[in-house]
Amino acid sequence: MSILLGASTTVVVQGMGREGRFHAARMKEYGTKVIGGVGPGTGGTERDGFPMFDTVAAAVDATGANASLIFVPAPGAADAILEAVDSELGLVVCITEGIPVHDMLRVAAVLAETSTTLIGPNCPGAITPGQCKIGIMPGENFSPGPVGFVSRSGTLTYEIADALTREGLGQSTCIGIGGDPVIGLPTPDAVRLLNEDPATSVIVIVGEIGGSAEERAAEYMRAFGKKPAVAFIAGRSAPPGKRMGHAGAIVSGNQGTAESKVRAFEETGIPVANAPSEIPKLVREALGSAA
Amino acid sequence: MKLHEYQAKALLDRAGIPVPPGMVAATPDEAEAAARGIAPVAVKAQVHVGGRGKAGGIKLARTPEEARDAARAILGMDIKGLRVEKVYVERAAQVESELYLGITIDRDRRRPVVMLSTVGGVDIEEVAARSPEKIARGWPDPRLGLLPFEARRLSFEAGVPKELAMPVAVIAEKLYRVFTETDAMLLEINPLFVQPDGTLVAGDAKLDVDDNALYRRPELAAWKETTPDELVEERARELGFSYVQLDGDVGIIGNGAGLVMSTLDAVRNAGGRAANFLDVGGGAKEAVVKAALEIVLSNPRVRCVLINIFGGITRGDEVAKGIIDVIREHPPRVPLVIRLSGTEAEEGRRILKGAPLVSRQTMDEAAVEAVRLARASREPAAAKRS
Numbered sequence: 001m002s003i004l005l006g007a008s009t010t011v012v013v014q015g016m017g018r019e020g021r022f023h024a025a026r027m028k029e030y031g032t033k034v035i036g037g038v039g040p041g042t043g044g045t046e047r048d049g050f051p052m053f054d055t056v057a058a059a060v061d062a063t064g065a066n067a068s069l070i071f072v073p074a075p076g077a078a079d080a081i082l083e084a085v086d087s088e089l090g091l092v093v094c095i096t097e098g099i100p101v102h103d104m105l106r107v108a109a110v111l112a113e114t115s116t117t118l119i120g121p122n123c124p125g126a127i128t129p130g131q132c133k134i135g136i137m138p139g140e141n142f143s144p145g146p147v148g149f150v151s152r153s154g155t156l157t158y159e160i161a162d163a164l165t166r167e168g169l170g171q172s173t174c175i176g177i178g179g180d181p182v183i184g185l186p187t188p189d190a191v192r193l194l195n196e197d198p199a200t201s202v203i204v205i206v207g208e209i210g211g212s213a214e215e216r217a218a219e220y221m222r223a224f225g226k227k228p229a230v231a232f233i234a235g236r237s238a239p240p241g242k243r244m245g246h247a248g249a250i251v252s253g254n255q256g257t258a259e260s261k262v263r264a265f266e267e268t269g270i271p272v273a274n275a276p277s278e279i280p281k282l283v284r285e286a287l288g289s290a291a
Numbered sequence: 292m293k294l295h296e297y298q299a300k301a302l303l304d305r306a307g308i309p310v311p312p313g314m315v316a317a318t319p320d321e322a323e324a325a326a327r328g329i330a331p332v333a334v335k336a337q338v339h340v341g342g343r344g345k346a347g348g349i350k351l352a353r354t355p356e357e358a359r360d361a362a363r364a365i366l367g368m369d370i371k372g373l374r375v376e377k378v379y380v381e382r383a384a385q386v387e388s389e390l391y392l393g394i395t396i397d398r399d400r401r402r403p404v405v406m407l408s409t410v411g412g413v414d415i416e417e418v419a420a421r422s423p424e425k426i427a428r429g430w431p432d433p434r435l436g437l438l439p440f441e442a443r444r445l446s447f448e449a450g451v452p453k454e455l456a457m458p459v460a461v462i463a464e465k466l467y468r469v470f471t472e473t474d475a476m477l478l479e480i481n482p483l484f485v486q487p488d489g490t491l492v493a494g495d496a497k498l499d500v501d502d503n504a505l506y507r508r509p510e511l512a513a514w515k516e517t518t519p520d521e522l523v524e525e526r527a528r529e530l531g532f533s534y535v536q537l538d539g540d541v542g543i544i545g546n547g548a549g550l551v552m553s554t555l556d557a558v559r560n561a562g563g564r565a566a567n568f569l570d571v572g573g574g575a576k577e578a579v580v581k582a583a584l585e586i587v588l589s590n591p592r593v594r595c596v597l598i599n600i601f602g603g604i605t606r607g608d609e610v611a612k613g614i615i616d617v618i619r620e621h622p623p624r625v626p627l628v629i630r631l632s633g634t635e636a637e638e639g640r641r642i643l644k645g646a647p648l649v650s651r652q653t654m655d656e657a658a659v660e661a662v663r664l665a666r667a668s669r670e671p672a673a674a675k676r677s
Contacts, residue, residue, distance in 0.1 A: 153549020245548025
């Protein structure tokens with residue numbers, strides 16, 4: 001398996017509402033082992049052929065699930081994450097958008113003391129093409145291969161994966177980490193996982209304005225990088241003080257500018273694409289230099 | 292959501308943090324009445340922008356009559372594009388020295404960060420950039436809050452004079468409680484005045500509340516104000532869109548924040564300027580496309596609209612049908628450039644064939660075309676020649 005998820009991953013879906021059911025079915029079609037859903041009061045019933053459980057603990061007891069995908073609405077989402085963490089699942093993916101930051105601060109404090117990896121919230125999820133997808137991304141845009149891919153944005157991830165796939169550049173694992181200010185797996189941590197992953201030969205880092213995660217990822221690669229990387233930063237033309245859709249995508253003062261991120265990568269010898277369409281070419285060049 | 296100083300101070304006061312007596316006023320008469328009994332006063336514009344002092348939005352008044360004159364001068368003033376509707380009239384503090392005390396979210400550490408400095412009254416970002424050693428920082432565990440020893444440590448590390456160290460630490464603890472109880476993204480007392488008699492009082496207060504938490508903070512949500520500029524953004528939010536007005540002339544519609552940001556960048560790379568950021572979110576269907584077009588076209592500066600949809604769960608053919616229906620019903624006043632990709636994009640492009648719009652295969656090509664069309668409508672003669 002690549003990183004975080006693979007053929008042996010078994011998934012429980014927390015929040016089997018309209019979205020949860022739709023994506024549980026898409027994931028199953030893709031080949032992900034979806035073992036059931038969780039919803040308080042639904043235990044013992046079935047939804048779309050998936051067995052339902054009242055609690056994550058009950059689902060794990062009955063099935064041995066080792067990962068969870070969360071669609072629970074924002075007011076209850078932090079609680080849902082902590083429920084999954086309490087059951088010691090290895091991987092928790094939270095799609096939910098609009099979770100209060102203070103809730104995520106408490107979640108992050110708990111997570112730091114456990115071995116659970118949280119992806120998201122407000123993210124498309126993660127996929128190891130051909131093996132397992134946990135999330136809402138269209139599986140057909142992805143293909144197996146050596147490109148590890150971490151991205152702060154959703155649709156842009158599909159766009160770039162699609163471009164890579166069309167150019168015959170398959171992916172090891174793609175992680176959409178989410179656009180919120182406080183997330184479970186920030187860019188530098190995801191880059192570290194891909195850097196240590198034997199199935200990954202080149203890393204694509206897609207960042208956005210706001211915060212300093214990209215700068216820290218560049219710093220990490222400067223010190224520990226074992227393989228080439230290629231970057232792209234969305235929001236180069238965004239004016240300061242305006243939040244560009246994602247709660248985390250905002251330039252405040254001189255913090256989080258695209259220039260600072262681009263400079264950090266370039267100083268590390270990581271080429272930065274001017275547009276998503278340039279990424280496949282840069283990846284091919286990086287692969288050539290790695291070989 | 293940003294709160295006004297008078298609102299933030301009411302919350303600080305309730306939490307037991309010393310604030311000068313004061314009242315909010317919407318007319319010169321009210322300002323005069325507010326100043327009675329507490330003059331000399333500071334009359335301060337209540338607007339959601341920084342730098343109001345430099346813009347002339349703060350005046351000192353020795354008497355209630357002077358407060359009335361000051362209010363007359365400030366009310367209706369334009370500060371960075373915002374009209375002053377209210378002033379806060381508050382007893383002028385006596386200033387011996389100024390401290391900075393603020394709490395915000397440290398994204399990298401994923402913790403709240405409490406900052407204290409004896410260099411108060413100025414932009415803390417400047418202090419942070421120039422002399423970071425002058426700011427003491429603490430990262431409390433959000434499950435425990437700011438503990439008394441952490442607050443004391445901040446005081447001593449910041450170099451607060453010995454006799455003030457404990458009172459400042461107590462204010463920091465109280466401020467942290469307000470920070471959590473308001474779901475704040477930023478809560479700041481700057482300056483925190485030290486008065487000649489050794490007492491402390493909050494000079495200015497900034498509070499920015501997490502929009503995502505307003506559902507559980509009804510008291511704060513009731514303070515929400517919408518400026519005319521924000522009305523469109525507000526309407527877009529109700530439709531589930533994320534919309535930000537910018538100052539160019541190429542209207543942008545797309546799905547996904549990152550994709551839309553990249554589209555803005557592509558327009559810039561092509562030598563143009565985007566008129567807005569508009570993310571329609573997932574599952575764009577006919578009604579959504581229509582509403583998005585209406586919002587973008589409500590900006591009179593728009594000379595061309597670029598629609599960039601990458602179909603994932605969203606199907607390109609459905610988006611195309613939506614667009615066709617919309618332009619048949621309401622022919623738009625400016626040219627449309629469309630780029631469809633992803634799921635069912637080919638079928639989508641087939642549907643769009645023959646429609647009065649320009650279709651392009653890639654984001655870059657679409658951006659170049661949109662910039663060209665916007666420019667052509669700005670310079671009709673040049674367009675004819677080309």
